[in-house]
Amino acid sequence: MKPNVRPRRPQFSSGPCAKRPGWSPAALADACVGRSHRSDAGRAKLTEVIALSKSILGIPADYRLGIVPGSDTGAVEMALWSLLGARGVDVLAWEAFGKTWVGDVVQQLRLKDVRVFEADYGKLPDLRQADPARDIVFTWNGTTSGVRVPNGDWIAADRQGLTICDATSAVFAMDLPWPKLDVVTWSWQKVLGGEAGHGMLALSPRAVERLTSYTPPWPLPKLFQMSKGGKLIDGIFKGDTINTPSLLATEDALDGLRWAQSVGGLQALIRRSESNLAAIAGWVARAGWPVFLAEDPATRSCTSVCLKMADAAQGAAAARIADLLDSEGVAYDIGAYRDAPPGLRIWAGATVETADLEALFPWLDWAWTEVRK
Ligand SMILES: Cc1ncc(COP(=O)(O)O)c(C=O)c1O
Numbered sequence: 001m002k003p004n005v006r007p008r009r010p011q012f013s014s015g016p017c018a019k020r021p022g023w024s025p026a027a028l029a030d031a032c033v034g035r036s037h038r039s040d041a042g043r044a045k046l047t048e049v050i051a052l053s054k055s056i057l058g059i060p061a062d063y064r065l066g067i068v069p070g071s072d073t074g075a076v077e078m079a080l081w082s083l084l085g086a087r088g089v090d091v092l093a094w095e096a097f098g099k100t101w102v103g104d105v106v107q108q109l110r111l112k113d114v115r116v117f118e119a120d121y122g123k124l125p126d127l128r129q130a131d132p133a134r135d136i137v138f139t140w141n142g143t144t145s146g147v148r149v150p151n152g153d154w155i156a157a158d159r160q161g162l163t164i165c166d167a168t169s170a171v172f173a174m175d176l177p178w179p180k181l182d183v184v185t186w187s188w189q190k191v192l193g194g195e196a197g198h199g200m201l202a203l204s205p206r207a208v209e210r211l212t213s214y215t216p217p218w219p220l221p222k223l224f225q226m227s228k229g230g231k232l233i234d235g236i237f238k239g240d241t242i243n244t245p246s247l248l249a250t251e252d253a254l255d256g257l258r259w260a261q262s263v264g265g266l267q268a269l270i271r272r273s274e275s276n277l278a279a280i281a282g283w284v285a286r287a288g289w290p291v292f293l294a295e296d297p298a299t300r301s302c303t304s305v306c307l308k309m310a311d312a313a314q315g316a317a318a319a320r321i322a323d324l325l326d327s328e329g330v331a332y333d334i335g336a337y338r339d340a341p342p343g344l345r346i347w348a349g350a351t352v353e354t355a356d357l358e359a360l361f362p363w364l365d366w367a368w369t370e371v372r373k
Pocket of ligand 1: 139
């Protein structure tokens with residue numbers, strides 16, 4: 001029987017992700033539109049995004065945080081292009097985005113001293129292979145396989161290299177060991193459901209030291225430049241963005257951050273996301289037909305939850321389930337990422353209500369029956 005209760009919000013996309021509960025365009029009423037981002041009013045909005053992000057995430061006081069162009073990709077690539085080449089690099093990758101950073105380091109930057117540690121969808125490479133004497137590039141949460149690193153225990157506290165961490169689908173939903181991370185990047189449209197386009201880049205004092213003491217041998221476009229004449233361009237980390245940001249998106253980012261504070265801050269966001277994962281895990285166990293793509297439960301993402309068919313021969317059913325539930329207006333964008341094995345990917349980050357997931361589960365079971373008729 002077709003279920004009769006629908007999720008109140010069918011937005012389960014892994015990016016852009018669901019807006020915070022209760023969001024409407026009215027949240028943007030105070031946006032500083034039609035003004036210069038370099039005006040006092042515009043800059044105040046940008047600095048507030050930086051200050052609120054730092055305080056909610058508990059970023060160490062001596063780290064810099066800037067708003068940068070090009071979303072998360074922009075933030076990662078400006079770090080790779082600005083920092084790498086000073087020492088050997090270890091790149092760890094286990095899904096599409098990590099593999100993109102491998103491509104950047106190996107094919108685009110063409111660094112000579114590179115070791116790549118890759119694993120298939122569902123698995124992690126052996127993290128202990130990463131050498132603390134070298135720079136380490138990795139993704140905290142692999143959004144397209146739903147596999148995350150379980151913790152930062154494998155990163156040496158006294159490392160000599162820098163750790164560059166793409167954490168876009170992890171921040172605001174997972175605990176990050178900041179002192180173990182020298183560069184951390186994310187975008188606005190993930191866990192807090194902001195509007196897209198802008199990236200966030202956090203730098204440790206050691207990353208700043210690299211930026212000011214090392215000049216890469218390749219040309220850097222203006223969009224990637226963070227230092228000049230051996231000095232950090234400090235303004236980037238005080239709201240003086242490199243180029244023009246959207247002040248409408250900025251207002252939306254502020255709305256998401258204020259909501260995060262209102263529900264209890266980082267620990268509450270993590271609890272919301274972990275509860276969503278637990279609800280999905282309960283349903284997966286009851287349903288029997290899907291299984292987690294992440295093989296080790298300790299590596300299961302609490303944001304981008306990726307499932308495959310228990311019976312591999314039924315892989316094609318997943319896309320039909322995603323299409324059917326989309327046409328029913330019950331769940332949007334839950335098909336697996338285009339390069340990932342066939343399956344479903346359900347966003348479970350902090351803006352998603354557990355009740356909406358609970359309402360979705362009977363529909364998933366119904367669709368599973370329907371697509372095999
Ligand atoms: C882990 C990861 N890295 C990078 C990206 C690319 O992000 P953006 O589109 O913000 O550049 C995504 C997008 O989903 C992602 O999940």
